[in-house]
Amino acid sequence: xxxxxxxxxxxxxxxxxxxxxxxxxxxxxxxxxxxxxxxxxxxxxxxxxxxxxxxxxxxxxxxxxxxxxxxxxxxxxxxxxxxxxxxxxxxxxxxxxxxxxxxxxxxxxxxxxxxxxxxxxxxx
Numbered sequence: 001x002x003x004x005x006x007x008x009x010x011x012x013x014x015x016x017x018x019x020x021x022x023x024x025x026x027x028x029x030x031x032x033x034x035x036x037x038x039x040x041x042x043x044x045x046x047x048x049x050x051x052x053x054x055x056x057x058x059x060x061x062x063x064x065x066x067x068x069x070x071x072x073x074x075x076x077x078x079x080x081x082x083x084x085x086x087x088x089x090x091x092x093x094x095x096x097x098x099x100x101x102x103x104x105x106x107x108x109x110x111x112x113x114x115x116x117x118x119x120x121x122x123x124x
Contacts, residue, residue: 002110039097057089057093059079063079071106071107072107075090075107094107
């Protein structure tokens with residue numbers, strides 16, 4: 001299974017995130033067990049996350065997972081959206097690694113599962 005984890009981390013959290021990744025690597029190294037591949041997509045704020053993954057783009061991702069690899073035109077038809085806007089959304093999501101293109105130019109989501117992981121804390 002391939003998985004993507006979407007997270008929001010502020011600069012103060014960067015060292016904790018690096019330490020956690022190092023711990024996971026060390027545990028995998030010590031155990032010798034193969035780990036499932038995980039892509040981590042990190043955003044600096046909720047605003048950045050919601051700029052990149054808007055409700056329309058989330059719907060696009062869900063639809064693409066459901067129908068599998070397709071042309072942008074086919075994806076637009078399945079969403080009842082204009083091709084120009086779908087193309088713009090796909091381009092942004094490709095830049096972020098959420099969508100990929102295959103050798104035939106069809107777009108697809110390379111993850112079986114996408115998990116969103118973020119915590120909202122009260123100000124100290």
